[in-house]
Every structure is written in structure tokens, then in C-alpha cells.
Amino acid sequence: MDLTGETVPCRSAFGWFNDSDDCYYGLLDPQPPGDDPLWQGNYPSGAMYQVSCTGPLPGTNGGWTWLPTPPPGFGGVSVTPAELASRAVDRMQLVGPAIGITVPPDRLGLVGVPVWLWTEVSPTTWGPNSATASVPGLSVTATAQVQEIRWDMGDGNAVVCPNAGTPWYEGGIESPTCDHIYEQPSVGQPDDAYTVTATSTWDVTWSGGGASGSLTLTRSSSTTVRIGELQVLVTG
Structure with missing residues (x-):
């Protein structure tokens, strides 16, 4: 009326x-x-x-x-700040680590030699990453950052690194931040290789619409490594 x-x-x-x-x-x-x-x-x-x-x-x-907000009588669909935070996270397109490793699938590593582990640092693989989601009268911004990466090495051992790792450099032996030493060769494993799975833990904080919150997400990626033993030939 x-x-x-x-x-x-x-x-x-x-x-x-x-x-x-x-x-x-x-x-x-x-x-x-x-x-x-x-x-x-x-x-x-x-x-x-x-x-x-x-x-x-x-x-x-x-x-x-x-x-700033829908006018009286406007028939928009209501949405909570937490739901908008979830939409903002989706816009970030967070993924698992972009695995860097000193033994890529086309090479053979050795028992007892450190295998360096790292991820390419980018907004989608390490952070920080931010995005905003809005509806009429409400806007929420979320920010995400990886806190640690768990490296399941395929031999029953895991390495947890609170950093992105260090890319291998010429002359490097032990990684200053994140590595693993295999004690057994990978022969007998599927395709004679260990499956390495890297799982990043993302901490997300958000605020908007007079509310705020946090959530934890995980994202994973994997690769394979082949590990052999150094054979010493003795002649005499």
C-alpha cells in the first residue's frame, strides 16, 4: 500500500x-x-x-x-556472514603445495642422501591470499595463510615443516629448512617408487557484517620418488 x-x-x-x-x-x-x-x-x-x-x-x-543495506520491502535472499566467508574462500582457489623435490619422478635418489622438500610460494599454494564476497548490504573479507606442510614420505615416515621449505641450490647437501632421508630403497613399492603426499594446513580469518571468525582448511598434492642404493664394486 x-x-x-x-x-x-x-x-x-x-x-x-x-x-x-x-x-x-x-x-x-x-x-x-x-x-x-x-x-x-x-x-x-x-x-x-x-x-x-x-x-x-x-x-x-x-x-x-x-x-549500504537492502531497502525495506526488498525481497533479497538472506545470507549469513559465515556463508559469505565460505564464498570468499572459494574465490581464493587454494590448492595443495606446488611440490619441489630434489628427486623428481624421472630421477633416482639414494638411500642416506637428504631429499629436499619445498613448495613454490604463491597466493594459491602458500599465501597470504585474500578475497571478498558481497551481497546487497553485506560484505565479508577472508584472508588465508599456510601454517605448516605435512610431508608423508611413503616409507611410513612424515615430516612436518612450519615453512615453505628451501629450493635446492648448487652444492647444497642438507636442506636448511625441510628434508627427509630414506633408509630403504623403494624397490617393491608400486612402480618401485614411494608416493609422497604434501598436505598444507591453511588458517583462514574473516570479518564483515559486524562478525568475525576463523577456520582451518587442508589441501594436498602428491608426487613419486624412486630411491636406490649405491652399489660399490670391489675388484681385486
């Missing part, structure tokens, strides 16, 4: 009716670019709406406007 007491539809081609100002509000789709001056510096908070107010000609006396 509008200010004159006349019954009007709650929704029309112009959007949802707000009986406090006799205007229809429709969410702009797509929203203007974040650098559009129509946002008046408010992006990404709130949303832009097309406003059409009642009058002699329906759909006149309006325009575009920014609002």
Missing part, C-alpha cells in the same frame, strides 16, 4: 516496493565497476539499485542510488 492508501503490488518490473518512500528498488545486474563514481567511494560495501517511484507515470521519478 502506498502513501495514498492505494494497494500496489509488492513486486513489479521495476523491482520491490518500499512503502516508506513509494518507490520500487531493483538491484542493478550487473553492478557498476568498482571504480565507477556512482559508488561514491563505497565499493565493495552495499549495492547499487535502480529506483522507480510512483507518480503520474509509473517508473518515473527515480534513478540509480547506492545503499
